[in-house]
Amino acid sequence: MTHLLIGCPFSCTLGHEVLLWIHGTTSSCCDMVASGLVQSLFSIVQDFCIFLEKEKYNRANIGLQQLYSTFFQELMNLKQLDEAENLRRKILHIMELSKTWSDLNKFDLGQTQNFNYFGMEGWDSFGTTVAAVQLSVTLVTLGKLRESEELLQRCLAVRKKILSEDHIQVASILVHLAKLSLLRIISDIKVNNDLCRSHLVRGKRLVNDSIRIAEKILNPSREDQKKPKNAFGIELERRIAATGILLEALEIVGLLDCLNMAIQEWAPAFDYENFEQALRKWVSLYNEPRTRNIVSNALRAHYMKCWRTLVGGTRRTPYMNAPHIQDLLAESQQIMKELGGENSMTGSVDFGDAEE
Numbered sequence: 380m381t382h383l384l385i386g387c388p389f390s391c392t393l394g395h396e397v398l399l400w401i402h403g404t405t406s407s408c409c410d411m412v413a414s415g416l417v418q419s420l421f422s423i424v425q426d427f428c429i430f431l432e433k434e435k436y437n438r439a440n441i442g443l444q445q446l447y448s449t450f451f452q453e454l455m456n457l458k459q460l461d462e463a464e465n466l467r468r469k470i471l472h473i474m475e476l477s478k479t480w481s482d483l484n485k486f487d488l489g490q491t492q493n494f495n496y497f498g499m500e501g502w503d504s505f506g507t508t509v510a511a512v513q514l515s516v517t518l519v520t521l522g523k524l525r526e527s528e529e530l531l532q533r534c535l536a537v538r539k540k541i542l543s544e545d546h547i548q549v550a551s552i553l554v555h556l557a558k559l560s561l562l563r564i565i566s567d568i569k570v571n572n573d574l575c576r577s578h579l580v581r582g583k584r585l586v587n588d589s590i591r592i593a594e595k596i597l598n599p600s601r602e603d604q605k606k607p608k609n610a611f612g613i614e615l616e617r618r619i620a621a622t623g624i625l626l627e628a629l630e631i632v633g634l635l636d637c638l639n640m641a642i643q644e645w646a647p648a649f650d651y652e653n654f655e656q657a658l659r660k661w662v663s664l665y666n667e668p669r670t671r672n673i674v675s676n677a678l679r680a681h682y683m684k685c686w687r688t689l690v691g692g693t694r695r696t697p698y699m700n701a702p703h704i705q706d707l708l709a710e711s712q713q714i715m716k717e718l719g720g721e722n723s724m725t726g727s728v729d730f731g732d733a734e735e
Contacts, residue, residue, distance in 0.1 A: 460521055467514035471507070503541060505548070508534040512555065519559070524566065528559050545592050547617065550624045553589035557582050557631045564638045575642050579635060583653075586631045590660070593625035597670060622664065622673045626685045632657040633689035658689055658707055665714045679718060686715055 454463040502508075511534050518527035535552045542548055560582030564575045597618060636654055664670045664682070674682040690708065699708070 460517075464514070464517050464521060467510070467517045471510045471514050502533070502537055505538070505541060508537050508552075512552070515555065519562065524559060524562055528556065528563075531556050531559065545595055547592065547596060547620050547624060550589040550592035550621075550628075553585045553592070554624060554627045554631070557585040557589065557628070560585060561631065561634055561638065564642070568638070568641060572642055575638075579639055579642065582631070582635050586628045586635070589624060589628045590632075593621045593628065594660075596621040597625070597667075618669065619673055619677050622670055622678055623681060625660070625664070626674075626678065626681050629657045629661055630685050630688040633685075633691075654689070655704065655707065658711060661686060661689060662707070662711055662714065675718065683715060683718060686711060 454460075454466060511530050515527040515530045515534075518524075518530070531552055535549065535556070538546065538549050538552060560578045563578040564582070567574045567578070632653060661682075664674050690711070699705075
């Protein structure tokens with residue numbers, strides 16, 4: 380399989396040439412996966428990574444991410460889940476042993492692709508946590524929930540250390556962990572109600588923390604407003620990221636309420652106040668000028684999906700007939716109508732997936 384290395388710029392001095400080579404190699408990699416030559420491709424990719432690290436082709440990181448993503452997606456399409464997990468583990472191992480390079484501005488944007496140098500070793504880097512989160516998602520697909528949770532807990536500790544307790548990227552990990560709590564409840568609901576209740580309490584704590592962080596970004600205090608502002612484009616991207624996190628968190632609130640009712644066998648255990656607060660937050664995102672354009676355009680589909688999840692699973696509870704809830708529901712339905720969505724409550728409840 381050495382034909383893939385023909386033309387590789389091993390003697391070049393510019394990372395740009397490496398990027399061009401990677402781009403041209405991607406289709407060959409996909410052909411190898413389809414032909415069942417996965418192990419051979421693993422060896423080639425790993426050797427290439429070692430070369431890049433030795434020669435300090437730091438600018439090629441973005442190209443390698445594209446190569447990995449394409450390779451991984453081909454494995455998933457072919458249902459080679461074990462090989463996909465193996466690839467994610469190899470990527471994480473490479474990140475653990477090497478320096479990764481990150482742009483501090485991108486941290487605020489909630490993005491990971493970058494070129495600027497900000498050297499951090501192994502696990503004490505944002506890039507390594509990105510690779511670890513991707514592995515955790517793959518582990519969820521394979522049903523390895525406990526290992527996925529342990530990996531995310533480590534990511535959470537690292538991001539709190541290198542970023543801050545209230546950073547949007549910390550909120551992102553909290554949402555992932557809350558989703559895992561949902562899946563753990565579903566997994567244990569028929570065998571251990573006490574354990575399910577423990578997952579439920581933990582899930583609520585995680586989702587509340589993520590909501591708090593997202594709202595702090597969307598509604599900064601006077602003290603925060605006095606701090607130097609980012610460029611308009613960066614600030615907009617930051618608000619979009621925070622809004623997306625908030626919508627994910629609100630969906631989880633609705634799903635946790637549904638599971639709470641299932642655990643209690645439909646006894647009067649529905650958290651009415653929790654549901655009402657979540658729906659009011661959903662409505663306020665549309666009514667608030669700073670986020671209305673975001674939920675009407677950039678995150679429109681996500682915004683409508685959040686409403687269906689919140690309302691769909693709770694429509695039969697007696698509390699929904701309360702006058703003030705009826706008014707709130709009517710307002711939310713009007714918003715859905717204005718956005719071109721459904722203006723009636725759906726009967727399905729989407730428990731979401733494990734994707735980031």
